[in-house]
Amino acid sequence: MGLHTGEPVVTEEGYVGIDVHRAARIAGVAHGGQIVLSERTRAFADDARAVTDLGRHRLKDLAEAERLFQIGHEAFPPLRSLNATNLPIQPEALIGRERELGDTLALLETARLVTLTGAGGSGKTRLALQAAAELVDHFKDGVFWVSLLVLPTIAATLGAKDELVDFVDEKRLLLLLDNLEQVLGCAEGLAALLGRCPNLKLLVTSRAPLRISGEQEYEIPPLPESEAVELFNQRARRAKPRFTPEPHVLDICRRLDGLPLALELAAARVRLLSPQQILERLGESLTLLTSGARDLPPRQRTLLATIEWSYELLDESEKQLFGRMGVFAGSFDLEAAGAVCDADLDVLEGLVDQSLLRRTEDDRFFMLETIRAFAVDRLRHRAESDQGYARHADYFVDLAEAADRELHRAAQRASLMAFKSNVSNLRAALSWALRHDSEVAGRLTGALAQFWFIHGGWSEGEGRADAVLAAGGLSQRIHERALFCSALLSVALQREAAQRRAEGLLRTAKETGSIWGIGRALMLLGWQAALSGDHERANDLFGECLVAARAAGDGWLSSVATHDLADVALNQGRYDEAQRLFEESVEIARSRGDDDMVARSIADLGQASLRLGHEEAAIRLFLESLRLGREISAPDVVIADLTGLSAATADTEPSLAARILGAADAALAEIGVERQPTEQTTRDEAIGTLLRHFGEERLVSELEAGAALSSEEAVEAALALD
Structure with a gap:
């Protein structure tokens, strides 16, 4: 009727x-x-x-x-309209996902079976419904949604009274088969249906692919940050119409991996909690993310239920490995999975198939943080929990020490990559070791010292090293290395305690007869003297450091001491000598494959060229150092090069010079330290020249424009000088 x-x-x-x-x-x-x-x-x-x-x-x-x-709500076959469909009407527009929607529609133009995979709560169903809705006019015999799939359900949905294959026959149909991970055993039946129905297409959502011929899998990633924030804010306004967006929302989106379901559940809490309170309560727990819409299936009403649904589909060996992998923070490679978790390749692949584990483009693995929180909870209830964390710490301290040994040699870039790729795991291992194994904590701190110094993690490294030293319980050699880490980073940060820490390292090294420690303590004390303007004292200390380095056959320290002697000469106006010593330092560093020291020495060689009036040579040197500094992610080197380039081009390219100087100032303020004396002199000269060009008001405007640039934008602008 x-x-x-x-x-x-x-x-x-x-x-x-x-x-x-x-x-x-x-x-x-x-x-x-x-x-x-x-x-x-x-x-x-x-x-x-x-x-x-x-x-x-x-x-x-x-x-x-x-x-x-x-x-009423009785189930009937789809209406017999020209665009037959039973797609449910969505209460709100799809937020974001333009790229994924376009990709899905494009795949359906050529593939007959497209499977959208992804973690629970990633928005597979919502995206599939949107794609299907946009294709209603393209399938003259209909577009139909089938949930909780079995083949008889398809027949009932289509109103087929005879054999399903005979009913579908040559009809131009699109079937959206939702949540297929529950019944992967029906894959063969679907393959047969596709084989006998030439105009049928299937759009499937599943946490695991079907693994049948012709399947085109498309993994749905978490929402990008901007779209995640938009989704949270929209859902929050639905819960609380006067909700005003604030900065903590971005942190919530990051903590929840941009998972749409998690964001919607968290946004519902703004009725009672501020975003800051929501963020504080998230921690590593999923219990806050409950009370989803009552018209959703039970498995989708809380994030915990969504993840648990996937977990229960695993076999026992997959469940065991899933729990063990809770020890990893961030990404890890196959070798780490085997060493820490005894991971079997087939079982590992099963976790990837179920979307509980993701693979990066460079063949590393990671869990979304929301899923990892569930894995951590499962590991906590296993007897092997303590052993798992200990194995994780042992593996990563060995990795860090191996990378540190090569950090100032030909394999430097590979070592830096090893540190950067595993930095989250190294932090997690250090946090665990601080509570459970002081010697491992000390070893990690010593191994990370130079990485923190190169990569700009000065404050983090100093705090970690001080915590390790305060905990005590270290062997003599490990104590010395942790003390060096603390002293190195406190000198870099220009702390009041830097002198005391460097003197403490020298005293400890002399007591134990450690040439390694003596040489590094002399280096740090020389830096302190140079920072205070006592160049004569600095020259003596660097000279002693060079003698100790050569006696120990320490190529890195020899390069550093030579560089530092050149820096003293530069500050004392002995420019020709400074140039000669910087060139010698570059030669030593290059012979070792030490790009970090090469970049630092070339930057200061540029400073010497500036003092000698060789602006064009200085520009070439600063650009060479800038490229190296960017490649190895050394922020202080990049800042020094931008400052030098500003001074070298202030007359010829004043607007660019002012902007890259503004960017350098902003980057330095972010680190929280002052410029080295040589650099400060260079900046003062640049400012003087720019003031003559612009006047104070215009110069302030240009510097502010530069400060608004990202580091990468400033570097690209500077490299355009080449």
């Missing part, structure tokens, strides 16, 4: 007119026992909950699609 409300025309033959025609067409798409209403009639219903929204349908001979409703 079909019902429509309108104004018919009365004739001798009865009621006629467009509204009568519309009512007939509505009745014509309904099934036996089904009462279908037009939107106009639906408006007169006493109880809106007593009707089911069937979406918009194209009716024969009617130009405009009609929104149709059904009295």
Whole structure:
């Protein structure tokens, strides 16, 4: 039966007119026992909950699609409209996902089976529904959504009374099969259906691929930060109309990996909690993320239930490995998985297939933090928990020490990459070791010292080293290395305690007869003297350091001491000598493959060229150092080069010079230290020249414009000088 409300025309033959025609067409798409209403009639219903929204349908001979409703909630086959579909109407527009939607639609143009995979809560179903809705007009025999799939369910959804294959036959159909991970065993039946129905296409959502011929898998990533923030804010305003976005929302989105379900559940909490309070309560727990919409399936009402649903689909060996992998923070490679977790390749692949483990483009693995929190909880309940964390710490301290040994040699870039790729795991291992194994904590601190120094992790490294030293319980050799780490980074940060720490390292090294420690302590004390302006004292200390380095055959320290002697000469106005010593330092560093020391020495060689009036040579040197500094991610080198380039180009390219100087100032302020004396002199000269060009007000404006640039933008602008 079909019902429509309108104004018919009365004739001798009865009621006629467009509204009568519309009512007939509505009745014509309904099934036996089904009462279908037009939107106009639906408006007169006493109880809106007593009707089911069937979406918009194209009716024969009617130009405009009609929104149709059904009295009651009984399940019927799809309406027999021109664009037959049973896709549920979505209450809100899809946020973001433009790229993923476009990719899915493009894949469906050529592939007959497209499977959207991804972690629970990543928005696979919502994306698939959107893609299917956009294709309704492209499949003349219909687009249908089937949840909790088995082949008989497809038949019932389509209203097939005979064999499903015979019913589908050559019809142009798109079936959206949702949550297929529950019944992967039906994959063979689907393959047979596709094989016998040439115009049928399947769009599948699953946490694991089907693994049948012709399948095109497409993994749905978490939302990008901007889209995640937009989703959170929209859902928060739905829960609390006066909600105002604030900075903590971005941190919430990062903590929840940009998972749409997690964001929606968290946003619902703004009724009672501020974003800051939500962030504080998240921690490593998923219990805050409950109370999802009641019209969702139970497995999707809390994030915990969504992840647990995937977990229960694993076999026992997969469950065991999943829990063990909770010890990893950030990404890890296959070797680490084997060494720490005894990972079997097939079992590992099973976790990837179930979207509980993800693979990066460079063949590393990682868990989304929300999933990792669940894995940590599972590991906590296993007897092997303590052993797992100990194995993790042992593996990564060995990795860090191996990388540190090569950090100032030909394999420097590979070593830096080893540190950078595993920095989250190194932090996690150090945090665990501080509580459970002081010697491992000390070894990690010593091994990380030079990486922290090169990579700009000065404050973090200093705090970690001080915590290790305060905990005590270290062997003599490990204590010395932790003390060096603390002293090195406190000198870099220009702390008041830097002198005391460097003197403490020298005293300890002399007591134990450690040439390694004595040489490094002399280096740090020389830096302190140079920073205070006592260049004579600095020159003596660097000279002693060079003697100790040569006696120990320490190539890195020899290069550093030579560089530092050159720096003293530069500050004392002995420019030709400074140039000669910087060139010698570059030669030593290059012979060792030490790009970090090469970059630092070339930057200061540029300073010497500036003092000698060789601006063009200085620009070439600063650009060479800048490229190296960017490649090895050494922020202080980049800052020094931008400052030098500003001074060298202040007359010829004043606007660019001012902007890259503004960017350098902003980067330095972010680190929280002052410039070295040589650098400060160079900056002062640049400012003097720029003031003559612009005047104070214009110069301030140019510097502010530079400060607004990202580091990469400033580097690219500077490299354009080449």
